[in-house]
Amino acid sequence: MPDISLLQLVLANLAIAAGACLQGVAGYGIGTLSAPLLFLISPILLPAPLVLNATLLTIFMLVRNRAALEIRQVRFAIGGGVIGMILAGMTLAVLSPKGFELIFGLLILAGVALSVGGLRPRLNAANSAIAGAASTYMGTITAIGGPPIALIYQNEKGPLVRANMSAFFLVASFLSLTALLFSGYLGYREFLLFAATFPGVLLGFWLSGRLVHRVPFERLRPLILGIAAVAGSAALVRGLLTL
Template structure:
């Protein structure tokens, strides 16, 4: 591809493989881990191509965990997600490519900050709406929508977490893709980049089946957030240097 060298395509597949495997085990993570690293490989890999990959992953995960879905909280989170998506679309239409780099870096660091803050809100209707709004706003712009919605599921069972978050992420991804297409961030280039990177998502999802119940997600949390934080800081620096 003219946009990417072969080594960049291979690296991108490895990154989404790791993110998809992580999400298959703990319920979220493809955005938190993969987005900042993909941005450093090439900014064209986010948000559109990664959001397409995340959509494919959530379909597969929902099929695997569909029996554990609890509909009420998902419905309310999706309602908040509609508002967040509209705000994100307006933001994308208003900012320049340099502004995108800056806001991308800032939101990555916000996502990491939310993940390490230690705040444990109770799963309720109100928290579902607010988390859904924040998740889709961040997810549309950066493809990292996991931390806000993950915060309200910190105290829930593994199957419920994977099922409800997969159901939410499916609708959120569809909303985000609509916003990206409307704002000019999802076109033929992004679909082509998705086609050369989705094998990594398939491989990561299949690999995750061997680790469900065997790996404690909390043990990986610090490493994942550290990688995301460093990559987010690098993205922000890159945006500042381009001013």
């Protein structure tokens, strides 16, 4: 396995399992929780290997929650996602490794700010398109695309949230993978890392099926956002120190 130890792989699988379980319960979270942890374990685990894992997870979730899907609500977010993909691809094409750490840290902290900012936008076409663009842009670069799209679904019921957000994340993941491929961030190494870490998704998804009606997301939210803030700050400081 390239540039990563067995211990790091075990820790990576546990981090992905925790994020997959969270997303299975709340509708999003594999990026918000797993990406900061994976960055601390090894930056090579981001973004493509986690985006590949998130794609697998959204397929599982969409199958589980398909009865609650309302695709008409998702189409505007998907349209915005195309714009986000193009902007993310352009950003990645000009980023150096140092620049990646800087923008990674900034976007994670922006995601945390969105999550705690108290914004409550309505679920309509314009807000869906904006959230879709922001979510896909952030998801492509950092694998954390949940906060923008979660804002417009925060007042909706659980099954609808899990179904519609899974449908959006599935399309957004393919858009992100397209941008990562053409910008040189998705290749053989990333597929190897995905193959070594997808068991974490299987474990987390299985656990979420047993916890979905037992664990209130709001109790976990401060811990998740705290982890994201620490990792985002670490990435930002690391990028600044290497300038």
